[in-house]
Amino acid sequence: MNGSKTEVKYLVIASLVAAALAIAGCGGGFAPTLPSPEGEINQSQNTFTVQIGDQFVLDAVEGDFEVYDRETDADPWVRRQIWKFEPPSQQQFSQANVCLVLDCSGSMGGQRFTDMKNAAKLFVSLMRTDDMTAIVRFSSDTDVSVVQAFTSNQSALNTAIDSMPLGNMTALYDGIGLGIQTVDALVRAGVKAVVALTDGQENDSVNYTTRASVISAATAVGIPVYAIGFQVPYQSYADDMEAIAVGTGGQFWEPATAQELEDAFQQISEIVQAGYTIGWYTTILSGQSGIVKFICNKVSPPEEIVMNFTVP
Numbered sequence: 001m002n003g004s005k006t007e008v009k010y011l012v013i014a015s016l017v018a019a020a021l022a023i024a025g026c027g028g029g030f031a032p033t034l035p036s037p038e039g040e041i042n043q044s045q046n047t048f049t050v051q052i053g054d055q056f057v058l059d060a061v062e063g064d065f066e067v068y069d070r071e072t073d074a075d076p077w078v079r080r081q082i083w084k085f086e087p088p089s090q091q092q093f094s095q096a097n098v099c100l101v102l103d104c105s106g107s108m109g110g111q112r113f114t115d116m117k118n119a120a121k122l123f124v125s126l127m128r129t130d131d132m133t134a135i136v137r138f139s140s141d142t143d144v145s146v147v148q149a150f151t152s153n154q155s156a157l158n159t160a161i162d163s164m165p166l167g168n169m170t171a172l173y174d175g176i177g178l179g180i181q182t183v184d185a186l187v188r189a190g191v192k193a194v195v196a197l198t199d200g201q202e203n204d205s206v207n208y209t210t211r212a213s214v215i216s217a218a219t220a221v222g223i224p225v226y227a228i229g230f231q232v233p234y235q236s237y238a239d240d241m242e243a244i245a246v247g248t249g250g251q252f253w254e255p256a257t258a259q260e261l262e263d264a265f266q267q268i269s270e271i272v273q274a275g276y277t278i279g280w281y282t283t284i285l286s287g288q289s290g291i292v293k294f295i296c297n298k299v300s301p302p303e304e305i306v307m308n309f310t311v312p
Contacts, residue, residue: 042281042282042283042284042285042286042311043083043279043280043281043282059087059298060087060276060296060298061085061087062082062085064296064297064298065082065085065276065278065294065295065296065297066079066294066295066297067079067080067081067082067278067280067292067293067294067295068080068292068293068295069280069282069284069290069291069292069293069309070290070291071284071288071289071290071291072291073291077293078283080280080281080282081280081281082278082279082280083279083280083281084277084278084279085276085277085278085279086276086277086278087276095128095130095131095132095188095189095190095191096127096128096131096132096190096191096193096272097131097132097133097150097183097186097188097190097191097192097193098123098131098132098133098134098183098191098192098193098194098195098268098272099133099134099135099136099150099179099180099182099183099193099194099195100120100123100133100134100135100136100179100195100197101136101137101138101175101176101178101179101194101195101196101197102116102120102135102136102137102138102161102164102175102197103116103138103139103170103172103175103197103198103199103200103230104137104138104139104143104164104165104166104167105138105139105140105166105167105168105169105170105198105199105200106139106166106167106168106169107170107199107200108166108199109166111258112199112230112231113166115230115258115261116197116230116261117161117162117164118258118262119258119261119262119264119265120135120161120197120265121157121158121161121162122262122265122266123195123265123266123268123269124154124157124158124161125154126265126266126269127152127154127269129152130152130190131152132150132151132152132186132188133148133150133151133152133157134146134148134149134150134151134179134182134183134186135147135148135157135160135161135164136175136178136179136182137164137175138167138170138171138172138174138175138178139166139167139168139169139170139171140167140168140169140170140171140204141169141171141174141204141205141206143167143168143171144171144174144175144178145178146178146182147160147163147164148160148161149182150182150186150188169203169204170198170200170201170202170203170204171202171203171204171205171206172196172198172200172201172202172203172205173202173205173207173208173209173210173211173213173214174204174205174206174207174208175196175205176194176196176208176214176218176225176244177205177207177208177213177214177217179194179196179225180194180214180217180218180221180223180225181217183221183223184221184223191272192222192223193223193224193225193226193250193268193271193272194218194223194224194225194226194250195225195226195227195228195265195268196225196226196227196228196241196244197227197228197230198228198229198230198232198237198241199229199230199231199232199233200232200233200237201234201236201237201240202240211240211243211244211247214244214248215243215244215247215248218244218247218248219247219248219249223248224245224248224249224250224251225244225245225248225250226245226250226251226252226253226268226271227241227242227244227245227250227251227252227253228241228252228253228254228255228261228264228265229241229242229252229253229254230255230261231255231256232254238252238254242310246310251268251271253267253268278294280292282311284311285311286311287310287311288310288311289309289310289311290309290310290311291306291307291309292306292307292309293305293306
């Protein structure tokens, strides 16, 4: 090998955070592509929408996009090569089918419970005409249920959210499992996803007893889990939720405040509206996190979005 490093390509496909591109100018001064010190090139993938006001951009092509990423805010942006490009379909844009799985265990009491309900109702308010949402609540193993079947009726959804009582334990895995079953049973086109929120750790499930069983159930039917750890006290609890999100092609948020929680729900709302799928080469290694910037030059001024991602 003459002492040279072997370039290895890792195929890493994940559905990461997706969001509508905010209207913003495209700044210049990007750094040139730098070689990886390890000689490795990972491949990552992301999905997002391009939206101008209430109008979606449906006719952009690969050449209309630029992708940049970096490991930290202190690093320069690095222009990346696109390896995959898939445009959205009109049907994807027209309807989303999402089950909200909400923690009603005893530790969620007080202001935390109020904040969760307000954020869930924000998600409902962001639904479009043809979107449908269902609500699953969970606490102990005997207290996991669908409190609102899939509907586009925002009033009914808000009533279900407001009416949820607190319970005791945390059958988190069973709650997510029921959410997956509920979405999978819906015979309807469009994006399908589960959004699961908890403040703690699994401790009372009987049907899905490991996080691996939850991941297996979700991947078997192609349903991503977007997981939220709200004011989670221990990192091990957060790691558990993040593993479920990454393992199912979803994304993990760890909001510490009510505003951050609402921001997470808004981002998820934008994710499930579907959009362009873009895969890019990156020198960020598997298991590491980074920041990616997409720029769409289809419109003037160019649209851009900056988001965090983790290479699985």
